[in-house]
Amino acid sequence: xxxxxxSPRYKIIEKRQSVAFWCNPISGHxxxxxxxxxxxxxxxxxxxxxxxxxxxxxxxxxxxxxAERLKGVDSTLKIQPAKLEDSAVYLCASSLMGTETTxxxxxxxxxxxxx
Amino acid sequence: AQKITQTQPGMFVQEKEAVTLDCxxxxxxxxxxxxxxxxxSSGEMIFLIYQxxxxxxxxxxxxxxxxxxxxxxxxxxxxxxSQLGDSAMYFCAMGGGSQGNLIFGKGTKLSVKP
Numbered sequence: 001x002x003x004x005x006x007s008p009r010y011k012i013i014e015k016r017q018s019v020a021f022w023c024n025p026i027s028g029h030x031x032x033x034x035x036x037x038x039x040x041x042x043x044x045x046x047x048x049x050x051x052x053x054x055x056x057x058x059x060x061x062x063x064x065x066x067a068e069r070l071k072g073v074d075s076t077l078k079i080q081p082a083k084l085e086d087s088a089v090y091l092c093a094s095s096l097m098g099t100e101t102t103x104x105x106x107x108x109x110x111x112x113x114x115x
Numbered sequence: 116a117q118k119i120t121q122t123q124p125g126m127f128v129q130e131k132e133a134v135t136l137d138c139x140x141x142x143x144x145x146x147x148x149x150x151x152x153x154x155x156s157s158g159e160m161i162f163l164i165y166q167x168x169x170x171x172x173x174x175x176x177x178x179x180x181x182x183x184x185x186x187x188x189x190x191x192x193x194x195x196x197s198q199l200g201d202s203a204m205y206f207c208a209m210g211g212g213s214q215g216n217l218i219f220g221k222g223t224k225l226s227v228k229p
Contacts, residue, residue: 033216042119042206042219043160056216089158093217102210103150104217106160 002026004107006092012113018080021110025073025094032069033104034077035091043091049075082114117142119207121220128197129228135182136192136223138207144168147211149190151181154204154222163205166190194225202227 005024013019025032030051035043046065048056051072060067064083069075079086089111093104118141128134140149151163166174166181174181182191194201204224208217 040221042208042221043217044219045216048216091160093160102148103162103165105162106152108157108159111158 004092004094004105006090006107006110008110009108010111010113012115013082015084015114016081018078019082019112020076020078021090021092021112023075023077023092023107025075025092026105029094029096029105030072031095031097031102031104032075033093033095034067034075035093037089037091037109039088046077046090079112082112084114087112087114117144117147117209117211117218119209119218119220121207121223123223124221125224125226127226127228128194130199131196133193133195134197134225136194136205136207136225138190138192138220140188140190140207140209142209142211144211147209149181149183150208150210150217151179151190151192152206152208152219153201154206156203160206164192197227199227199229201225 007022032049034046037043046060047067049069052069067077089109091109093106095102095104120139147168149166153161164176164179164181166183173183178195180193204222206222207220
């Protein structure tokens with residue numbers, strides 16, 4: 001079974017530029033998450049999708065971050081314009097169901113550096 | 116609000132010995148799940164073990180076991196017979212709330228010495 005795929009693995013951009021990350025979850029997984037992991041911290045949830053609907057985006061900085069999951073499969077996360085503090089690893093994860101008892105499977109992440 | 120606390124920023128263990136990584140949690144939800152993930156330097160989060168709040172027995176997965184003490188709200192990870200490949204960051208996480216998403220602690224960096 002293929003895991004969660006993310007691209008690119010690394011990205012360096014200048015502040016005020018835009019960037020997009022792509023995620024392909026495990027086949028059949030209804031729930032998709034985007035997490036932000038700043039160096040030295042645990043991952044923080046940015047947005048959670050159930051199929052193609054948003055169920056939690058309370059911690060997404062909506063003035064600069066956007067995400068979509070068309071057709072309930074692949075997802076993209078965009079930052080526009082980027083700030084220095086957006087430097088982090090962006091992790092995509094998926095699970096069969098978005099319940100408290102189902103484990104999430106993570107991709108390898110995209111390491112973003114904003115200079 | 117839900118919260119996960121990992122008080123050990125770093126731990127050292129001798130190869131082949133056992134080590135316990137601490138995790139305490141806070142939640143008002145009656146149903147929740149507790150998870151441990153391993154994050155090697157490559158960056159991927161690897162699922163290790165799961166404990167449900169209603170499970171009567173402690174979870175075990177190979178060399179990993181979870182010491183679940185519900186009254187104390189703790190969910191410590193025990194790794195037996197440590198190996199050099201166990202050197203990594205370890206995160207405790209809780210699934211709960213209406214959406215079931217995971218809330219993570221700050222992690223513990225485990226270093227296994229030969």
